[in-house]
Amino acid sequence: MKSKLIFSISRSLLLARWKQTLVAAIGVTFSITMFIALLGFMNGLNDLLDGLVINRTPHVRLYNEIQASKIQPIDRSVNYKNSHNFISSVKPKNERLEIYNNAAIMNSLKKDSRVLGFAPKITAQVFYNVGAIDLTGVINGIDVEAENRLFLFSDYVTAGNYIDLKNTPNSIILGKGAAEKMLANIGDVIQVTTTKGERMQLKVVGFFQSGLQEIDKVQSYASITTAQKLLGESSNYITDIQIKLKDIVMAPAVAKGLEQLYDVEALDIQTANSQFETGSFVRTLISYAVGITLLIVAGFGIYNILNMMIYEKMDSIAILKATGFSGKDVNRIFITIALSIGVFGGLLGLLCGLGLSGLIDQIPFNTAALPTVKTYPVNYDLKFYIIGGIFSIVTTYFAGYFPSRKASKIDPVIIIRGK
Amino acid sequence: MGTKILEAISISKYFHDPVRIQVLNQINFSINKGEFVSVIGKSGCGKSTLLYILSTMDTDYDGDLIIDRISMRDKKEAELARVRNEKIGFVFQFHYLLNEFSVLRNVMLPGLKLAKLSEKEVEAKAYEKLKMLGIENEALKNPNQLSGGQKQRVAIARALINDPLLIMGDEPTGNLDKKNSEVVFDIFQELAQTYNQSLLIVTHDNEFAARTHRIIEMEDGKIIKM
Secondary structure, three states, X not given: OHHHHHHHHHHHHHHHOHHHHXXXXXXXXXXXXHHHHHHHHHHHHHHHHHHHHHOOOOOEEEEOOOOOOOOOHHHHOOOOOOOXXXXXXXXXXXXXXXXXXXXXXXXXXXXXOOEEEEEEEEEEEEEEEEOOEEEXXXXXXXXXXXXXXXXXXXXXXEEEOOOHHHHOOOEEEEEHHHHHHHOOOOOOEEEEEEOOOOEEEEEEEEEEOOOOHXXXXXXXXXXXXXXHHHHOOOOOOOOEEEEEEOOHHHHHHHHHHHHHHHOOXXXXXXHHOHHHHHHHHHHHHHHHHHHHHHHHHHHHHHHHHHXXXXXXXXXXXXXXXXXXOOHHHHHHHHHHHHHHHHHHHHHHHXXXXXXXXXXXXXXXXXXXXXXXXXXXXXXXXXXXXXHHHHHHHHHHHHHHHXXXXXXXXXXXXXXXXHO | OOOEEEEEEEEEEEEOOOOOEEEEEEEEEEEEOOOEEEXXXXXXXXXXXXXXXXXXXXXXXXXXXXXXXXXXXXXXXXXXXXXXXXXXXXXOOOOOOOXXXXXXXXXXXXXXXXXXXXXXXXXXXXXXXXXXXXXXXXXXXXXXXXXXXXXXXXXXXXXXXXXXXXXXXXXXXXXXOHHHHHHHHHHHHHHHHHOOOEXXXXXXXXHHHHOOOEEEEEEOOEEEEO
């Protein structure tokens, strides 16, 4: 009953000054619209740029690296325990890059509940033979289906069908840059030489474009069996296991565990790509800062309008107090006014923000570097809408707080006697 | 006479700005149920100041104020607002109607605030009060469509809505012409006689005062005749 009365008084005061109210609400609407559109767009771009790397990068990568043993024979000797070791230029011994016992590792990964999936891989250094010239390159032998499921391989195959890589024996999907250099078309047969001097002829079934030109000039893909054949290795030869986790945040911990368990190198995505996270973080921070600034400016608008309203309504406030409304009631009336501006303007802003995001989403955006993107990317995360909504209410509350307190402190005697 | 509904016990008040001046000096008096009392005195004698203290709106005074056998000293702002809402009706020199609301709604507001009756009942009661004052046909108009006399009658209806113990008036006829003053006075007199309503009216108009039950005359912050 009481809040109903306060609500009805607030509404009457609001409607009596509907033009001012509208201006205040439009201020909030505008800032929330911009807040939503800006954050949606910024995060869309972030996702796109991160996706370039994160989609293609395993959360944890298991591999062997050729490196000198950390514990040298001299360290094991009891005789020289307290001596200084000044042997320099220690060289690694010729070790295989293969992951030992990889079948057992993959079996246990299958059972690991933290793992979403994994894809084995072979990295082979090769030369592409173009007439008399050799171009350096890397052929990745992949499990085509697993690679596509986990790392969206087909998105980056711009010509040809990715599954042909599995179905056609001795086939290759060339990097776009490499293909251009070799003047190779789909259906052509190219020749590659391994570092050990083995030669092999491969049929081009598609082109691959990651968006990172340096990579596209060098990298190509073949099926895992083709790669094993190319290297002259047995069918259990694997150099990398790429793991995708259910929760990316767990990557460093999982990597550490696997590294100790299987005596292999394990690289987590956070360590491998720390610069991307920093970039995304800074971009997000900037968009929040701009959005919040807009809201605060709108808040000052509301503050001004409420202040003016209170000066205009001095008499009304005085008589309300004289006839039995307490300071708290008056305070609540003006807070209600401020909040209704905030809620109304905010809701409209959220809708307009969604509309503007939708509009940005339709603008064509073609770039050679990003074959899968046709329009500007927009993120429609509900989180931004919730934050925008909460912020519009919080700012209008504070914008209304001080004028309301002033109104509640008005002394009716001074106003009434002043007439 | 009836029971005491309001009692002032040695009320004094000072203005502090720019220098300390005593505006009320040891005011003692009481009002009984059903009395029609007027307060007269020259400009600046402190009669309005006294009225605002008695109305509980001004709390900066020495002494004690008893309304309906309860002391108003040491009451909180919200409690005083409740007392004003329930027990006191106001009529000012200026009507102070809210232009955002219809006449009916203006009259209803203090009743809705009291919330003892449902909205429907308050509305019926407001109609009844407007009818009593002969302006029920104006109920749905906006206050700014009414004449000065009509507005003052709406203000009186608003003062009556919660059946207050006491109606206080600060120069309620001060802004009205002779004819309308007469109408307002007649209303007050009828309230006092027919409905046994207690009234405390501050006025300049000696003619008006002469027709009330009792006159309190003030000079220089003191009561000189009661």
